[in-house]
Amino acid sequence: MSNTALTKPALTATHQPTLTAVAWVEKFAAALSSDTPTDAANLFEESGFWRDLIVFTWNIKTLEGRAAISDMIAATMDNTRPCHWQVEENATEADGVTDAWISFETGVARGRAYVRLRDGLAWTFLTTMTELKDYPEKRNKLRPKGAEHGANKNRQTWLEKRQHEEATLGYTEQPYCLIIGGGQGGIGLGARLRQLEVPTIIIDALPKPGDTWRNRYKSLSLHDPIWYDHMPYLPFPENWPVFTPKDKVGDWLEMYTKVMELNYWGSTRCTHAHYDEEKQEWTVEIDRDGEKLTLHPKQLILATGMSGIPNTPDIPGMDTFEGEQHHSSQHPGGEAFKDKKCIVLGGNNSAHDICCALWENDADVTMIQRSSTHIIKSDSLMELVLGGLYSEEAVESGMTTYKADLTFASVPFQIMPQFHIPAYQAVAERDAEFYQRLTDAGFLLDFGEDGSGLFMKYLRRGSGYYIDVGASDLVADGEIKLKSGVSIERIKPKSVVLTDGTELPADLIVYATGYGSMNGWAAKIISQEVADKVGKCWGMGSDTSKDPGPWEGELRNMWKPTHQDALWFHGGNLHQSRHYSQYLSLQIKARMEGIATPVYGMEPVHHLS
Numbered sequence: 001m002s003n004t005a006l007t008k009p010a011l012t013a014t015h016q017p018t019l020t021a022v023a024w025v026e027k028f029a030a031a032l033s034s035d036t037p038t039d040a041a042n043l044f045e046e047s048g049f050w051r052d053l054i055v056f057t058w059n060i061k062t063l064e065g066r067a068a069i070s071d072m073i074a075a076t077m078d079n080t081r082p083c084h085w086q087v088e089e090n091a092t093e094a095d096g097v098t099d100a101w102i103s104f105e106t107g108v109a110r111g112r113a114y115v116r117l118r119d120g121l122a123w124t125f126l127t128t129m130t131e132l133k134d135y136p137e138k139r140n141k142l143r144p145k146g147a148e149h150g151a152n153k154n155r156q157t158w159l160e161k162r163q164h165e166e167a168t169l170g171y172t173e174q175p176y177c178l179i180i181g182g183g184q185g186g187i188g189l190g191a192r193l194r195q196l197e198v199p200t201i202i203i204d205a206l207p208k209p210g211d212t213w214r215n216r217y218k219s220l221s222l223h224d225p226i227w228y229d230h231m232p233y234l235p236f237p238e239n240w241p242v243f244t245p246k247d248k249v250g251d252w253l254e255m256y257t258k259v260m261e262l263n264y265w266g267s268t269r270c271t272h273a274h275y276d277e278e279k280q281e282w283t284v285e286i287d288r289d290g291e292k293l294t295l296h297p298k299q300l301i302l303a304t305g306m307s308g309i310p311n312t313p314d315i316p317g318m319d320t321f322e323g324e325q326h327h328s329s330q331h332p333g334g335e336a337f338k339d340k341k342c343i344v345l346g347g348n349n350s351a352h353d354i355c356c357a358l359w360e361n362d363a364d365v366t367m368i369q370r371s372s373t374h375i376i377k378s379d380s381l382m383e384l385v386l387g388g389l390y391s392e393e394a395v396e397s398g399m400t401t402y403k404a405d406l407t408f409a410s411v412p413f414q415i416m417p418q419f420h421i422p423a424y425q426a427v428a429e430r431d432a433e434f435y436q437r438l439t440d441a442g443f444l445l446d447f448g449e450d451g452s453g454l455f456m457k458y459l460r461r462g463s464g465y466y467i468d469v470g471a472s473d474l475v476a477d478g479e480i481k482l483k484s485g486v487s488i489e490r491i492k493p494k495s496v497v498l499t500d501g502t503e504l505p506a507d508l509i510v511y512a513t514g515y516g517s518m519n520g521w522a523a524k525i526i527s528q529e530v531a532d533k534v535g536k537c538w539g540m541g542s543d544t545s546k547d548p549g550p551w552e553g554e555l556r557n558m559w560k561p562t563h564q565d566a567l568w569f570h571g572g573n574l575h576q577s578r579h580y581s582q583y584l585s586l587q588i589k590a591r592m593e594g595i596a597t598p599v600y601g602m603e604p605v606h607h608l609s
């Protein structure tokens with residue numbers, strides 16, 4: 001079974017939720033193919049949502065409300081020509097909401113949709129592209145044969161073909177697509193592009209696939225459980241640990257790169273890229289382990305990491321400090337700091353992990369928490385938040401990674417908080433005593449400005465949380481010392497002075513102060529002008545802390561066209577990289593094949609960084 005397939009039990013003719021869904025789909029399909037397709041907007045609630053992942057808009061776009069939906073239909077229907085709408089399996093009904101999976105086609109693509117109906121009208125509707133009809137991936141029944149039966153004097157083995165490709169691509173033949181950054185994002189996307197037969201090279205400054213993870217602090221394991229973390233096509237085996245240690249992630253990525261036959265150039269740094277508007281191609285200067293090369297790809301993808309450009313604060317006196325100071329991304333681990341006075345500036349994931357590892361190595365650790373943090377115990381996250389979609393129980397009940405990803409994607413960001421708030425209320429109740437202990441220790445705690453917890457904070461600002469795997473107890477017990485609501489005002493040769501006047505002796509300062517916006521990479525690699533032209537990446541304008549408005553409804557610039565032709569941003573956590581690489585790869589493939597891709601509804605740039 002392909003990973004975009006659903007199980008297809010026959011529909012039950014008398015099943016009321018299914019009848020409701022079928023009735024809606026029939027009316028919707030009829031309206032779209034009528035002379036007045038915008039009538040289909042009336043099948044949505046007045047403030048209903050249509051989230052489209054590239055099928056109608058060639059964009060990642062949520063239309064909010066009937067008027068916006070109607071405008072989109074008017075603008076896109078002629079090019080899209082949707083048809084063959086079909087409810088795929090029995091619908092379900094709970095609390096007055098009917099949910100149904102739907103398949104459909106357009107002139108060029110096949111798609112899958114997911115609708116939530118209330119009183120016969122669509123509350124939310126998701127449409128996603130699964131494949132381009134003329135360019136299906138060669139898998140399952142279409143998989144390559146591998147062996148070449150018969151007799152052939154010019155036979156080339158698989159190995160010879162691979163070696164030929166490696167020797168020519170980037171030298172005598174240009175890649176259509178260049179991915180800068182070979183972390184999990186670049187690698188997963190590279191695998192999808194390989195499947196779609198888009199000639200692609202992935203370059204990374206580090207020697208081997210997986211090195212980004214290997215280079216991170218020693219104690220790191222994935223904070224998300226395995227069910228959330230699979231790479232495209234090749235899920236982790238059944239004996240894989242729930243939380244993958246970072247070096248094991250590294251080894252998996254190295255193996256994955258090899259078996260997925262990716263053209264991966266390690267020890268290769270991009271020094272500069274420039275887009276030629278006339279030729280519609282990039283000129284990219286690279287240094288491949290000392291060899292200077294110029295590539296001319298048509299599409300350039302920055303998969304250079306959201307956690308790539310360290311935010312290190314500029315604090316008076318930093319240059320006078322006689323101890324060691326570094327950003328969390330450069331922190332080697334706790335070993336070298338036994339009996340040392342260690343100051344960790346920050347109160348989020350990395351700060352907690354680093355404090356814990358320092359404590360384990362008998363250092364004297366103080367965490368400086370500048371503002372409040374959302375904390376969720378890992379067990380509670382797994383059981384009360386992720387469990388329904390991503391857990392062994394979910395797998396046992398028939399949930400596939402693909403279906404889980406689509407279900408997750410089907411909730412428009414505007415109303416996602418209302419889906420999450422009850423789960424976090426349950427978490428707060430279940431772990432009330434734990435939270436009380438933390439608060440009693442002076443820790444500044446939050447559940448997000450609207451109580452919507454971890455994932456919304458991640459989407460809005462990419463920071464501000466810790467998934468507790470043990471450090472919180474150390475904070476509550478005073479084993480990790482805490483100074484909260486303050487920052488470092490000044491640094492002296494052997495101490496730090498806090499904004500409340502306290503002076504703390506210091507041998508080590510770790511700045512666990514996060515990372516800058518991904519368009520900073522465009523500034524570094526291309527130009528400040530292009531970085532400003534595309535604007536800030538990530539966040540959606542929720543007008544909450546670190547995510548200034550106006551509301552844009554989708555993450556800025558990620559996996560979709562930007563205001564710079566042929567420039568794309570890819571990344572996110574393992575779940576997002578896996579899921580959204582599907583849409584990014586299809587957008588690239590469509591362009592390579594000359595399929596019309598009129599982009600609907602690009603947001604203007606509101607923020608530069």
Ligand SMILES: Cc1cc2nc3c(=O)[nH]c(=O)nc-3n(C[C@H](O)[C@H](O)[C@H](O)COP(=O)(O)OP(=O)(O)OC[C@H]3O[C@@H](n4cnc5c(N)ncnc54)[C@H](O)[C@@H]3O)c2cc1C
Nearest residue numbers: 181183184185204205222223224269270304305571573574
């Ligand atoms: C401490 C920490 C813990 C995390 N834990 C989790 C987790 O549990 N689960 C999860 O899903 N996510 C986690 N993440 C978030 C995210 O998944 C990772 O940051 C992940 O590494 C992102 O993958 P990426 O491919 O987008 O970027 P990266 O892995 O950062 O890869 C970017 C690559 O680009 C390369 N590069 C940059 N500039 C150039 C250039 N000019 N030329 C060539 N190469 C270049 C870099 O060498 C790097 O290898 C964590 C992040 C951090 C920092």
